[in-house]
Amino acid sequence: MRKFRRLTLAAITVFVAGVAALPALAQQTRVTYKSAAAGTAYYQMGVELSEAIKAGTDGAVTVTLEESQGSVQNVMAVMRRGGNYVFTTPPSLVTKAMAGKGPFEGRPASAFGKIRGLFPIPAITMHWVVKGGDGVIGLKDLAGRHILIGRGSFGAREAQRYLELFELTDDVRIADADIGSGPDALKNGQIDGFVTASSFPTPNVIETAASLDISLVSLTPEQIERTGAAHQTIPAGTYAGIDEDVETTSLPVIAYTTTGMDEETAYTLTRTFWERREAMADESGWWAGITPEMIGNMTGKLHPGALRYYDEAGIEVPERLR
Template sequence: MKFVAFSCALALAFGATSAGAETRVTYKSAKSGSSYYQMGVELAEAIKAGTDGNVSVTIEESQGSVQNVMEVRARGGDYVFTTPPSLVSAAQGATGPFDGKGDPKFAEIRALFPIPSLTMHFVMAKSADNGFASLADKTILLGKGSFGAKEGEKYLTLFGLDGKVKIADAELSNAVNALKNGQIDGFVTAGSFPAPNVVEAAASTPVTILSMTEDEVAQTKSTRVVIPAGTYAGQESDVVTTSLPVAAYTTTQMDDDTAYTLTKTFWEQKAEMAGISPWWNGVTPDLMQSVKAEFHPGALRYYAEAGIAVPAASK
């Protein structure tokens, strides 16, 4: 996902021995060109602005969340990374992609703050009814290999549509043109809202974003989220859907003052970031419940001062 180096003027940061010594912190998130890479750029600029230029940011590309977690084994106190909370739990339990790859370093992972979630969008031509039953006999583009594609395929099975929907053999990058040209009836994508490809689709042709019932949300066993009305052109009502939470983490090797500064600056600059990219509006204190990991003591200090509730299990 993203790689951000923070320069810090604090003498104590990461064991600096002289005032004004530059310290670099790696913020690693996603592939370049992705929305999460762009978020890294915005976050880097916000940290710099929020620390009056005392923090300088550099970004490095990542190949994905599993890699981000795996690198904890070789990183020190200057490492910040993003990943879904489920992967932190998997690493600490040596399950899933970490089966047979357990490491004591994974137990040292600590949370800093949530970032925008990966939100499921089922985007259909405007003529579609607002319900998943309407997908029967339709041609849907799921894409290949992405979280959205895998989750979309799972939902079609859960909602009794397995074998009833024609899956288009095309890349997600072709979705908007294919929908506009009538080659497909809809597409599935996962991204922080407003998702750029959904914005493009809604701006070029009338679309309907399907809303889930509470029973459908429960069947997915995923986190419920609401895309507010007006997020996309022509969207007159709230859309209930699901999301994959994502958060920024570090390890116990980061000193408390640095973790405090990063967390405090993030929340204090969030409104400014939302003025640039509305997806930051999706980050609220309610997302603290979804992080599901122990928070860094420095971050906890900020949350106590700001009156932001932290789940008891995460303290």
């Protein structure tokens, strides 16, 4: 009988210990983050963000990275994902998904109606890089130059659009080559400049500026307005020899989730992102350009958890996002 009692007490002790441990297990939240292909700048941002979230929550929230083939795939995945799914995309794709247009034609638009915004991440920024140490030049200074814009990419499409918009197509000679060859071709004197679109500081521009004098094209406020694109400032000193701010355009990128994420998780992710942004910027310069004003680039609605953080922090939120 005594032996049975001892066993029973031991069993009760184990049971109570197990129950006591349950809240600790329940506190850990797992989030899936889908951004870009491995080896890209945006995948590296995902690595840095996941480390920042883990550090900022003392491990209570862990972020698992998933490789992606692009923003369209990220948005499409909303149809079969639930819960703590976070993905990155330009806001324009969310607008198309909700309207059932473009690559989302024929898909149930209602499936994309559950998309909700969290916070901005570094934008895809237009860089017009030209050989020569003038520092900052204007669009008109491209006349007579041999410029590589690449093929098929966002940067190539935007560059071609701007050349047409500002009637420079007859004044600028376009090099027929892949944009990856831009820095070497510029160093070898095969071209006068190249266009690249990436978050800044972008490695190929850093590399080019370290080996020869370059200039960057800066647009006027009127020119930026005519493009219809988002305004982006590349701060002075971002690249060697560029001692003035460069005014250019960008394609905003936003971290989104869905209504499947609970309010507390969305609040924690958003709060931790902003609280750790400065520390991330100390490690990687591309986070330095993120400001609360970029929230205005979102389309759709903010997640209630993210909105709660912004209201608590006194950050202005456009009424259309509420």
